[in-house]
Each structure stands twice: as C-alpha cells, then as structure tokens.
Amino acid sequence: MKANVVAIVFRCKVTGSELHTSDEAQAFEWLTPKEIPTRMSEAHAVRMLDAFKARGGPRVRSHDSFNLLDGQP
Known part of the structure; x- marks a missing residue:
C-alpha cells in the first residue's frame, strides 16, 4: 500500500495531575x-x-503500514 503518512511520536513524562x-x-x-x-x-x-532513543534527532522510517521496508533496523 502506498500512502503519504507522517507519524509523529513524542516522548512524554508525568508532570502532575492525572x-x-x-x-x-x-x-x-x-x-x-x-x-x-x-x-x-x-x-x-x-x-x-x-x-x-530520542537523542540524536528525529528518525525517518519507511513502512507499508505494518512492516518496515528496505531492511531497516
């Protein structure tokens, strides 16, 4: 499946409240x-x-919505 998808994941931490x-x-x-x-x-x-592993900047990955493509680690 070919699609134009941008997925962003943020690393979070609890700072208070619930x-x-x-x-x-x-x-x-x-x-x-x-x-x-x-x-x-x-x-x-x-x-x-x-x-x-956020240190070192953003990561770019190619996938088919389920599996990584091109033998990426």
Whole structure:
C-alpha cells in the first residue's frame, strides 16, 4: 500500500495531575521498551522505540503500514 503518512511520536513524562481521555486521546498506556513490540505492529513499535532513543534527532522510517521496508533496523 502506498500512502503519504507522517507519524509523529513524542516522548512524554508525568508532570502532575492525572491522565484522562479526551477528544484527542481515546486511550493511553505507559509501556516499557520491552513491552512495546508485543503490543503493536513492527511499523508502530519502531516509532515508539525510536522515541526512547530520542537523542540524536528525529528518525525517518519507511513502512507499508505494518512492516518496515528496505531492511531497516
């Protein structure tokens, strides 16, 4: 499938108050890096894992909505 998709993942931390759902977030979970690959497709998991390694700037990945393309690590 070819599509023009830009996915942005932010690394967050708790600063106070409590998390809650909204019109922009229907659900939320805190996951460890070890849990991430077991909970979502490779294409989504790599975005989350990249956020844990945020040092060094943004990452650009090519995928087919489920799997990485071109043998990316």
